[in-house]
Amino acid sequence: MTTGHTxxxxxxxxxxxxxxxxAARNWLYSLNGxxxxxxxxxxxxxxxxxxARSEMGELATSAMPDQVGPLVDPDDRAEHYWGLxxxxxxxxxxxxxxxxx
Numbered sequence: 001m002t003t004g005h006t007x008x009x010x011x012x013x014x015x016x017x018x019x020x021x022x023a024a025r026n027w028l029y030s031l032n033g034x035x036x037x038x039x040x041x042x043x044x045x046x047x048x049x050x051x052a053r054s055e056m057g058e059l060a061t062s063a064m065p066d067q068v069g070p071l072v073d074p075d076d077r078a079e080h081y082w083g084l085x086x087x088x089x090x091x092x093x094x095x096x097x098x099x100x101x
Contacts, residue, residue, distance in 0.1 A: 005048035
């Protein structure tokens with residue numbers, strides 16, 4: 001599953017979607033624990049940026065060029081999904097890792 005980083009860290013102006021993806025993230029953590037006994041896996045990639053070559057990424061960078069951080073490459077996302085699926089060593093991957101501070 002994919003969620004936005006607001007599922008992990010609430011942000012201003014994301015009060016509509018943040019609680020929804022947070023609830024989905026909570027459900028996924030619970031589901032992963034329930035599935036572990038049968039060898040199944042559930043995980044999430046939480047995206048902390050806009051996606052390059054996407055309509056929303058292009059709109060955001062043109063409307064707010066000074067406020068949009070780095071765009072993430074969709075090919076990198078695919079590698080993170082593959083790593084979650086094949087390794088199954090974590091429930092969640094945050095991409096990119098946000099700066100501390």
